Amino acid sequence: MISEERLHILTESAKFDVSCSSSGSKRKNEGGMGNGYASGCCHSFTPDGRCISLLKILLSNDCIYRCKYCMNRADSDIPRATATPDEICELVCNFYKRNYIEGLFLSSAVFCSPDHTMEQLFLTVKKLREEYNFHGYIHVKGIPHADERLVRETALYADRMSYNIELPSEQSLKLLAPQKSRESLLPPMLHLQRDREIFRAEKRKGHFLPAGQTTQMIVGASPESDGTIVRLSQSLYRNVGLKRVYYSSYVPVVHDSLLPENPAGERREHRLYQADWLLRFYGFEAEELVPEGGNLSAELDPKCDWALRNMHLFPVEVNSAPLETLLRVPGIGARSAYKITEARRYTNLTFESLKKMRVVLKRARHFITAGGKFYGTDSPAAVRELLIAGEPRDAVQLSMFSDIETAHSALTGEL
Amino acid sequence: MIYFYDGSRDAFLTAFLLAYHDEDAVLTSGGKQLALGQGSVFVKADPARAQKAEKRLAEFDRQCLDEISTILRSGDLDRDMVAFRYVMLISKLQKPIRSMLSEDAVIAATECIRRVGFEVHRFHGFVRFMETPCGALYAPISPDNDIADLLVPHFRARLPEYPFVIHDVKRKKAAVYDGSHVFTAPLDRAEVVLSADEQAWKRLWKDYYESVNIPSRERLHQMRGYMPVRYWRFMPEKHSL
Incomplete structure (x- = not known):
């Protein structure tokens, strides 16, 4: 021993x-x-x-x-x-x-x-x-x-x-x-x-x-x-x-x-892992996430950051958007996207039903419509403010x- | 009407048939408070009725019978109604409903099944065996849901040469693998004699647990989220020896 x-x-x-x-x-x-x-x-x-x-x-x-x-x-x-x-x-x-x-x-x-x-x-x-x-x-x-x-x-x-x-x-x-x-x-x-x-x-x-x-x-x-x-x-x-x-x-x-x-701080590590996940499970390309010499945003997760740079693609309708598109909505992960695609085969989804299904809408609401209804904020600048205010602080605190x-x-x- | 039953699948299915046309039916296998003016009945398992219900449900959705068994294992107090509402909707629509993920009855059933399954997965990791002098293994557990026997196939597959007992001390029952057969038995208290080396390996495991931690990155909240305190009772690494 x-x-x-x-x-x-x-x-x-x-x-x-x-x-x-x-x-x-x-x-x-x-x-x-x-x-x-x-x-x-x-x-x-x-x-x-x-x-x-x-x-x-x-x-x-x-x-x-x-x-x-x-x-x-x-x-x-x-x-x-x-x-x-x-x-x-x-x-x-x-x-x-x-x-x-x-x-x-x-x-x-x-x-x-x-x-x-x-x-x-x-x-x-x-x-x-x-x-x-x-x-x-x-x-x-x-x-x-x-x-x-x-x-x-x-x-x-x-x-x-x-x-x-x-x-x-x-x-x-x-x-x-x-x-x-x-x-x-x-x-x-x-x-x-x-x-x-x-x-x-x-x-x-x-x-x-x-x-x-x-x-x-x-x-x-x-x-x-x-x-x-x-x-x-x-x-x-x-x-x-x-x-x-x-x-x-x-x-x-x-x-x-x-x-x-x-020290480099754990926020950077965290952002890299988020980007890594987007590459592997969400169909993103490195080129979409960050320019060659650039860095990932410290304030926002890479998916939000990408979405805000591509506001012309949003909002998308949850009742009809294909899975690949849903996966690109900030706040909607693989599990929520799956729930949405299953549930909508039987009924028209509203914001109420999304809430019931525990799809987190804090970020997503700015990027989706449900049955044509939109509950987000229109101006990209305002959305950015809201999203930054809602970011968890943990990742920064760690470096302290x-x-x-x-x-x-x-x-x-x-x- | 309130339908009391013993929590078994057959009794549940019997109660389900009895309550089928009762719009105010409440099924319960726990101690439900009687509301004033509400009648109650104690439903005994009736194998013939249960079989009839089973056959009917299987016509609509073969898989739902396993799902019901899983829901009835839940430690949630409303498990009986979750299962009841789920089979009621299946009978009404006469087809599988599990992917209708915005239906209340389906959301509740899915959540319940997910929690039981998640606890089984967690216990694949959290069970702690102790070794007895003859080499057999003993693990006490106290899970939220009635899962002791669901853990057996996993450990049997990886430790086929080691007889083991997984003892649910809360429900006073044990799931046993004797080296060739699997069975469950009521078990109140177990007297366990430990092998000569048991204490020393436990000690090394505790040492390992302490050495592999990075104290300057303490995140207790996260640790408790992944490994809730109620599960620590039988984990040697969370106790001083």
């Missing part, structure tokens, strides 16, 4: 990794323990409001790299620990059996060498699957510069893998994470994607990353605009076939002349807590 102290060190170093989802895998139980849960499952929630789905842990935090923003970097003075594959496997099985977790999210600092690290990750998940007979969810980090065959072998045991893009441009990567490069990140992702497609096309037995790949990047440590970031995400979704891109707003932990003095403790935490300490 792993000691409390080492569990603490290896968790402490992993906790800033933002991806935690356990969705996308339908792996079956084949004797032993565990299976996939396609919709994902949260097992607990910590006081910071985040969910615990996977056991998020590093195999080692003893890093040979010196990424400027990371608290595990080689010259940082923190306690170090390395776990054995058996310690990890035993921990996963005992937590899983008690229903504490949905699976494992295994990452590691680069210790000894990239190949050695990747090999240890590979051995751990292979052991977990074959010796411990574990069929629950496993997410493994890809290690940049590691041997491609090792990565491919690992993919045969994992449900999901992720390489962290870390920073939105090659220049920033060179500056802040000198041992990593686009070359060490993008090609492995593309190769995994290609191998996954081949595996599926040939209908081979077994699994090859059933839940696909994800990535994450730090926002605000380098000068890239939201426009650049949203375009990068769009191309990662379309060209690399990623399932998710995670963003984590930068918080200074280390003083370095190359790094900004101030960026004190020393946050600073210590900063780091998207992955890898």
Whole structure:
């Protein structure tokens, strides 16, 4: 059994990794323990409001790299620990059996060498699957510069893998994470994607990353605009076939002349996630949301902002507008849009019925008519005022807590 | 007329037939206050009648029988009327109505079913098993809705080699998987002996829970929204050991 102290060190170093989802895998139980849960499952929630789905842990935090923003970097003075594959496997099985977790999210600092690290990750998940007979969810980090065959072998045991893009441009990567490069990140992702497609096309037995790949990047440590970031995400979704891109707003932990003095604030992260959702589920193009060098509006969510720039398209009639159009109305999400399209097959919808169906009208009323009636405000300027006044303040308040403790935490300490 | 019944599906369907032409019908399986001047009757399950109702409803909408069972599992006090109004509308229109999402009866039924289903999903995550010396697992729960047996298929599929008991301490019943069969049984109190390592794993889990939190980003309101306090009772991470 792993000691409390080492569990603490290896968790402490992993906790800033933002991806935690356990969705996308339908792996079956084949004797032993565990299976996939396609919709994902949260097992607990910590006081910071985040969910615990996977056991998020590093195999080692003893890093040979010196990424400027990371608290595990080689010259940082923190306690170090390395776990054995058996310690990890035993921990996963005992937590899983008690229903504490949905699976494992295994990452590691680069210790000894990239190949050695990747090999240890590979051995751990292979052991977990074959010796411990574990069929629950496993997410493994890809290690940049590691041997491609090792990565491919690992993919045969994992449900999901992720390489962290870390920073939105090659220049920033060179500056802040000198041992990593686009070359060490993008090609492995593309190769995994290609191998996954081949595996599926040939209908081979077994699994090859059933839940696909994800990535994450730090926002605000380098000068890239939201426009650049949203375009990068769009191309990662379309060209690399990623399932998710995670963003984590930068918080200074280390003083370095190359790094900004101030945290990026969580509002920016929040807006990027909103834009990301619009790309993936609402049929928006990056070009519609934000110009290349520009930033997303801080005051308004990206859908409202887009709608206000395109007032000539509104209002739309809820009783006849097609689903794609309803999805573009501020305040109407996928669930409301579905309810509307179902309900209107039987009856003419009025504002009363929308209210009864719990479609939130605070924002939407300025952009829709129901049975020809309009209850919004006509002038775009007035609508803008109203919408800004109605924005929740939470996202801003959070950055007020960026004190020393946050600073210590900063780091998207992955890898 | 007020129709009391025991909450079972057969009794509900019997009451439904009896109340069919009664415009002021109130169905209840809880302790409903009698209004002055309102007559009341206690309806016993009548399998023949229930079967008749079932057959009729299935002609209009096969799926609605499952929906009724789900609604009757709800912990909401008005579940009986929600189910009653829903089947009344189905009988009136003689067809499935679940996508008529602006109808009051459909909104109420959909909401009710959604809440039960949501709690089942939540408990797939929130159930906490303890290990006994023989390797069998025991989890006490206290859910809002009567869902103990609905949780079994999920855990059976992922832990087929581990017999387990999910004990609803509020309703004093247990859903049991003995390693091959599944059944439910009344269970008031359970004496559980824990395995030698149980305490140590619980301890590690608590350590993990504390280590993975980011204290400077405290958002208690959000945490309680996702994981309401009433569910904490059997979660080791929310208690000191």
